[in-house]
Amino acid sequence: MALESAEFSPRRIFHRTAARMVAGIDGPLFALSLALVALGLATLFSASYENPGRVSAQLTHLALAITAMWLVAQIPPQTLMRFAVPAYLFGVALLVAVALAGDVVNGARRWLHVGVARFQPSEMMKLALPLMLAWYFHRNEATLRMRDFAVAAVLLAVPVLLIARQPDLGTAVLVAAAGCYVIFFAGIGWKVIAALGVLGLASLFPLWGMLHDYQRRRILTLIDPTQDPLGAGYHIIQSTIAVGSGGITGKGWLHGTQTHLEFIPERHTDFIFAVYSEEFGLIGNLILLTLYTLLIARGLMIAANAATFFARLLAATITLMFFTYAFVNMGMVSGILPVVGVPLPFISYGGTALLTLFIGIGILMSVHSHRRLVQT
Amino acid sequence: MRLGELKNHERELHLFQLRIGFAGFAVLAAFALLFARFIHLQVVQHDAYASKAEENRISIVPIAPNRGLILDRNGVVLARNYSAYTLEIFPAKVRDLERTIQELEEVVEIQAKDRTRFRKLFAEIRNAESLPIRTRLTDEEVARFAANRYRFPGVEIKARLFRQYPFGEVASHVIGYIGRINQKDQEKLAELEVEANYRGTDYIGKSGLEASYQQELHGTTGFEQVEIDAAGRGIRTLARTNAEAGNNVTLTLDIKLQEIAEAAFGERRGALVAIEPSSGSVLAFVSKPGFDPNLFVDGIDSASWAELNNSPDRPLINRAIAGIYPPGSTFKPYMAMAALELGKRTQKSAINDPGYFEFGGRRFRDSKPGGHGHVDLYKSIVVSSDTFYYQLANDMGIDAIADFMGKFGFGAKSGIDLEGEATGVLPSQEWKQRRFRRPEQQKWYAGETISIGIGQGYNAYTPIQLAVALATLAANGDMYRPRLASHIDNLRTGERRQIEPALLKRIPLKAENIEFVKRAMAGVNKEGTGARSFGSAQYTNGGKTGTAQVIGMKQNEKYDERKVAERHRDHSLFIVFAPLESPKIALFAIVENGGFGARAAAPIARTVLDYYLLGKLPESSTAGDATGALKPGAAALEEEVESD
Secondary structure, eight states, X not given: OOOGGGGGOHHHHHHHHHHHHHTTOOHHHHHHHHHHHHHHHHHHHHHTTTXXXXXXXXXXXXXXXXXXXXXXXXXXXXXXXXXXXXHHHHHHHHHHHHHHHOEEETTEEEEEEETTEEEOHHHHHHHHHHHHHHHHHHHTGGGOOHHHHHHHHHHHHHHHHHHHTTTOHHHHHHHHHHHHHHHHHTTOOHHHHHHHHHHHHHTHHHHHHHSOHHHHHHHHHHHOGGGSTTTTHHHHHHHXXXXXXXXXXXXXXXXXXXXXXXXXXXXXXXXXXXXXXHHHHHHHHHHHHHHHHHHHHHHHHHHHTOSSHHHHHXXXXXXXXXXXXXXXXXXXXXXXSOOOOOOOTTTSOOHHHHHHHHHHHHHHHHHHHXXXXXXX | OHHHHHHHHHHHHHHHHHHHHHHHHHHHHHHHHHHHHHHIIIIISHHHHHHHHHHTTEEEEEXXXXXXXXXXXXXXXXXXXXXXXXXXXXXXXXXXXXXXHHHHHTTSOOOHHHHHHHHHHHHHSTTOSOEEEEOSOOHHHHHHHHHTGGGOTTEEEEEEEEEEOTTTTTTHHXXXXXXXXXXXXXXXXXXXXXXXXXXXXXXXXEEHHHHHTHHHHHOBOEEEEEEEOTTSOEEEEEEEEOOBOOOEEEESOXXXXXXXXXXHHTTOOEEEEEEETTTTEEEEEEEXXXXXGGGGTTOOOHHHHHHHHHOTTOTTSOHHHHOOBOOGGGGHHHHHHHHXXXXXXXXXXXXXXXXXXXXXXXXXXXXXXXOOEEEEHHHHHHTTOHHHHHHHHHHHOHHHHHHHHHHTTTTSOOOOSSSOOOOOBOXXXXXXXHHOSSHHHHSOOHHHHHHHTTTOTTOBBOHHHHHHHHHHHHTTTEEEOOBSEEEEEOTTTOOEEEOOOOEEEEOOOOHHHHHHHHHHHHHHHHHSTTHHHHTTOSSOOEEEEXXXXXXXXXXXXXXXXXXXXXXXXXXXXXXXXXXXXSOSEEEEEEETTOOSTTTTHHHHHHHHHHHHHHOOOOOHHHHHHHHGGGOSOGGGGTTTOOOO
């Protein structure tokens, strides 16, 4: 379509570079996630008035995360598939290393020292496990039977159990959920799902015995937070007060008393939704829910139109993970789910979470731009 | 084939899209549920939560009370508080702990042990508001930090009270120490339902009187209602309930006497308990070696801890209440008393002591080869004849002995106001049945009764029990519960609460029997085994030496001190009370592995009594003599030496 003579026009070069830059970037997805991030930064600014450095730090994280998103969006799903097995094995190896030589913080062994930095290998499992399972199902696509689902269950159980015994029940449940989503989308029979559901309910009782004291307390406190108003119940009591006192219109940006009087614990990370909800009220919550719904709808659309089994499974699972984080976090802050350490996607402060989320967005974009099978 | 695959593929895609639809539906349902919850909180219950948020503007800040003092009977301070600055980190407000600590190092000195302690506390105490990285800052360090304060959000200087024990090791087992409240302490506080009174308090008594009088010493926590501004800082105090300082506890102990007693032990291990027989007041309470309780106050460093904990001398064991020892020959006056009271012997009963007692074909040897010849009851105590008491024990039988000795508190907790008292063993048929599992072990053999008579065998008592038994004998059978605290002062109200002497029981004993046993004990110190130490005393007194075997000897083997390893040498024991007529002090002393009772324990007892009754300070030469317990040339002592 281009003429030879036009090749050297600076304008043309600029346009071509720009086109190259935005290639693979999905407009709606990018816009929705940026809108969420913007709300997050505004809330973070309010939550960390005593430490304004957090906002600029989060902006740095954001720049890094968007770069990662762009890079991942350029990688075709077929190439991504090659990372599945090594990423999974590497992740499991790191989890074993944590179990043997990790750092103990607040009584749990979750962190691994790498040179000067520390990081949580469980975080990387959130992407590595779905990648691995999607790869596995894709490879056996034509002949999927019960045996394959059993193998998938084992692949799921290994990292989940390693994370659960750190102990980090919250992350274990989230990683397990990611695995279950892949299995669900791969087409496991409804009868099997029903049977597993019954089995799962039945195993709640022995599971209760295996829980750590603080985990039990969290669940019991959820049922009646007033039982322990200065201990485990404190988080829930204070965050529901924040949400409830926000009312329909909210107290206004920077005017949340719960936030600014330091009644909300972890108010820039896991409990940031309490800050948001206090200051922006029911209307703000509706906006947030709408943004999440649109993001998820776009993700599921991309999944439905994906070219390969692998891409389909991966896209659908990543989308549902966004939903899970958002639902679990908001449910926890508003007091209908137990307190587990889950950040609110795109809103909570934290570099690792933001990076994981934008890599997920990047994968969705890659799936979308490679939705037609390329014939070679 | 290709068509089939394609069809299959289409079916699969259809299935997948169905599931996507299902997922979308689930997402909408979940979000609808959340939205319903938001409406419930933000519309339906908005008013209730709004008023709760309003109330939240008032923050309640606990004010920790000052801990009460511990004083000796003359008002000398044994445990006090002093104010010092600590540098505290608020973990929730600090992003990178390691870096913050590293940067703090440029401003104040932070040693490896400070870091270790901080890390330990951080791992142990969840949700701690603030934790100390450095304690006891100098004024210069405070000023330097203040100038750099802007660099360290989440790090603050706090003024805190620290406990201090001015006498260091002296009386360490009596006073005890305080330490940080741990999980176990917290559970105990919850059980006592006093948790609320401990908000704002970080320390608690861990051992000694600091632990047993914790509730008295602690005081009442105050509260301040503070209105806080938008930045969470207090702007106005709305109401204040002051903390009430803990009560002062005054002891019956005389710290000067205590110091003299501990000095008399030198480097030797052992215990000493001195009691006022007419009240049960403890005058001196020694467990050697001791430890410096100041080490524990802001968390003991691991090197000191390892040293205390791994030392073969076991300095952390309170020997006076938790060490159990055979009483050896100090048991004999009680045996004589039992014989008289139960009519098994009269004051005139006598035997011919050939140097052994034969029972069931086995010879129980006397410590004096060849025996003491003609021995009556009086002489049996004065020269400490073993043969006499072998025979007596055999005649009485184990249950009669146990029954009588039980009255004097042998083998039962004394009830002293300290935690961690051991029970000891008063052997009896019933005890053996309880103690052992196998039937052949449970049976009591008559031969086992014989060495019970000279304070050996299964006999095992704590020093506090042996001191209480002597005080009871000295008080003609009146037994008082031993006590270390004499009164408790509430500084705010000026109210003084006396801890009255508690008369536990009056053992009915015939006056002539008491008089006889006391006379025989006076004979011990005048002309018998205690004469070397007490012959020259300027007050009347009665005593008894004792030597307790640490290892068993074969039947015909002779104990030779020089051939036995230091830790297997006999324990040296001594009991003494004075004056004879109306005793003011009854004392038990044991020197572990000190050899014969007359040599190591008796001189210590003499030093303590001389000071208590005459105000006489020990000459340094006396102490030197006491340490020379293991000098060669012990042959000179051989004659006045006694026992087992």
